[in-house]
Amino acid sequence: xxxxxxxxxxxxxxxxxxxxxxxxxxxxxxxxxxxxxxxxxxxxxxxxxxxxxxxxxxxxxxxxxxxxxxxxxxxxxxxxxxxxxxxxxxxxxxxxxxxxxxxxx
Numbered sequence: 001x002x003x004x005x006x007x008x009x010x011x012x013x014x015x016x017x018x019x020x021x022x023x024x025x026x027x028x029x030x031x032x033x034x035x036x037x038x039x040x041x042x043x044x045x046x047x048x049x050x051x052x053x054x055x056x057x058x059x060x061x062x063x064x065x066x067x068x069x070x071x072x073x074x075x076x077x078x079x080x081x082x083x084x085x086x087x088x089x090x091x092x093x094x095x096x097x098x099x100x101x102x103x104x105x
Contacts, residue, residue, distance in 0.1 A: 005018060005019075006018075006019055006065055007019070007069075008022040008065070008068065008069060008072070009068075009069045009072040009073050009076065010022065010025060010026060010029055010072060010076065011049060011051050011052055011071070011072040011075040011076055012026065012029045012030055012033050012049050012075075012076065012079070013029050013033075013076060014072075014073060014076030014077065014079075026051075030048075030049075033048075033049070034048070036092075036093055037092070039093075040092050040093065040096075041096075044081060044092040044095065044096070045092075046079065046081075046092065049075055049076075049078070049079060050075070051075075052068075052071035052072060052074070052075050053071075054067050054068045054071050077089075079091065081095050083095060083098060083099060083102055084099075085099065085102045085103070085104050086102050
């Protein structure tokens with residue numbers, strides 16, 4: 001049985017990264033998020049995502065990786081914006097593209 005190394009989900013984009021890579025990825029992802037958010041129309045701009053806080057499960061300070069990943073996934077999903085017409089959710093920059101072709105039923 002081949003075991004994958006543990007991964008951590010980014011709370012901004014929802015992608016998986018290695019436990020050492022996540023500390024490099026998150027600041028870059030947040031910077032990219034700010035650049036993209038600033039280019040959106042004012043009505044689609046969102047508040048900056050906050051890193052979810054997960055309490056250590058042991059006195060030694062270890063984190064429950066599953067709880068951390070669940071909180072990060074929920075945070076990433078909260079970044080999605082629903083379409084006014086069909087209700088599907090998209091990242092704000094993709095919502096603009098979608099709405100050009102979305103037709104009411």
